[in-house]
Amino acid sequence: xxxxxxxxxxxxxxxxxxxxxxxxxxxxxxxxxxxxxxxxxxxxxxxxxxxxxxxxxxxxxxxxxxxxxxxx
Numbered sequence: 381x382x383x384x385x386x387x388x389x390x391x392x393x394x395x396x397x398x399x400x401x402x403x404x405x406x407x408x409x410x411x412x413x414x415x416x417x418x419x420x421x422x423x424x425x426x427x428x429x430x431x432x433x434x435x436x437x438x439x440x441x442x443x444x445x446x447x448x449x450x451x452x
Contacts, residue, residue: 381417389417389420394421396425397421399427401426402431403432404434404437
């Protein structure tokens with residue numbers, strides 16, 4: 381994750397909050413981002429989100445809808 385994201389996460393208390401990560405990528409998927417989120421927000425409920433290959437983003441409607449449903 382970019383350092384700006386770490387700074388944001390350190391600035392707020394995410395205790396008891398649900399975090400559903402998402403990203404686009406070109407082969408790396410989430411990398412270490414989910415583990416980094418769990419370390420940065422140990423009292424948050426970090427869920428498995430969706431990592432969409434950038435070249436497929438234009439047709440990722442079903443995956444995005446799945447994430448939106450998870451947020452409800």
